[in-house]
């Protein structure tokens with residue numbers, strides 16, 4: 001604003017100065033024009049004939065002239081050095097240093113080559129125009145000079161400039177005075193948001209910003225609160241994850257330590273202990289690997305989709321699953337088309353499902369693996385003929401470290417991570433995993449995948 005106001009003032013000043021300049025030029029042309037007319041047509045009132053003497057001509061002309069303020073009309077006759085005759089107009093001059101009192105300046109103009117010019121003096125500049133009446137040799141005999149002292153007019157422009165600057169200054173001050181509190185009020189909610197954000201710590205994400213009104217700030221506060229909700233959930237999930245992991249890993253550590261502490265000198269006993277300990281360590285490292293995989297599921301590059309032939313993928317899964325145990329494996333049906341998915345992850349999920357199926361069936365029981373088209377995408381499934389999942393477990397088994405209620409006699413050694421991994425992989429594909437009963441008894445786990453663009 002300061003720059004704009006200063007520019008306005010400066011522009012106004014230069015426009016006013018240009019106006020003065022143009023007015024002075026007009027005035028000078030007008031006066032010299034009038035004089036030229038008089039030279040051509042003027043008649044001496046005393047004789048009634050044309051003028052013959054330049055001095056008389058100038059005297060008569062100037063007697064009739066009333067100059068404008070700041071304007072000087074002068075007639076110069078004879079050789080200046082020898083004290084030429086000088087006539088001036090009637091009206092008194094308001095100028096401080098008139099040309100008629102300044103012999104040096106007068107001589108300069110009288111002897112000048114051109115007919116107009118600007119004379120720079122210490123007391124200010126003078127714009128002049130001259131009409132020579134007669135010239136013999138290098139100096140005229142007589143000349144009519146119009147001089148204008150623009151200092152007063154220029155001072156007026158400067159006054160306007162100063163007044164404009166003053167008004168601008170006051171306006172700036174007023175604006176600042178008003179804008180500061182107004183801006184403060186407008187930005188107050190932003191400060192509230194900032195203060196709330198500053199008070200948030202990792203431990204305390206429960207604070208929320210009060211949302212008032214329906215403006216942009218309220219929208220910002222809502223967005224911010226939404227972000228806090230997500231953060232809080234994420235932190236809680238992370239804490240839970242670490243708690244669970246710590247808890248699950250403590251058990252094998254305790255078992256390993258117990259075995260080692262009780263180990264005697266008997267070689268057979270030692271061998272048995274080493275076998276148990278190695279078993280337990282294997283389990284631990286499997287848990288750690290699974291946990292790492294689950295942690296990775298949060299990352300965007302967890303799933304790397306590519307176009308895959310479903311028939312080929314299903315057949316691969318079937319071949320791999322068959323090695324898991326001696327069951328009545330059947331490749332039920334195969335979707336014969338291309339789908340966009342991550343073949344490695346899908347195979348991983350299907351193998352987990354097959355592993356569970358093996359764990360919940362016994363020798364020779366039937367397990368069917370297959371894939372089929374649906375209206376919106378693809379389903380891949382593993383259907384076993386085991387005891388099935390108990391009703392109260394159906395919801396929870398997909399959560400991490402959750403095992404189903406053990407049936408009498410059944411002992412599961414799993415960590416409860418398998419289905420959580422399957423679910424993470426399904427969700428990574430924007431799909432889901434669901435549990436359906438198998439016809440004739442047993443559990444069927446289905447990966448429901450929607451078609452994606454590559």
Ligand SMILES: Nc1ncnc2c1ncn2[C@@H]1O[C@H](COP(=O)(O)OP(=O)(O)OP(=O)(O)O)[C@@H](O)[C@H]1O
Pocket residue numbers: 356357360384386387388389393397398402403404405412413414415416417418419420443
């Ligand atoms: N095919 C199945 N038939 C019956 N119950 C099942 C079947 N698959 C899973 N479950 C139940 O779901 C629970 C969770 O399975 P999940 O695969 O997540 O863990 P896990 O197999 O016990 O351990 P992990 O897979 O980590 O070795 C199992 O403990 C079991 O009770």
Ligand SMILES: [Mg+2]
Pocket residue numbers: 352355356414417418419
């Ligand atoms: Mg499992």
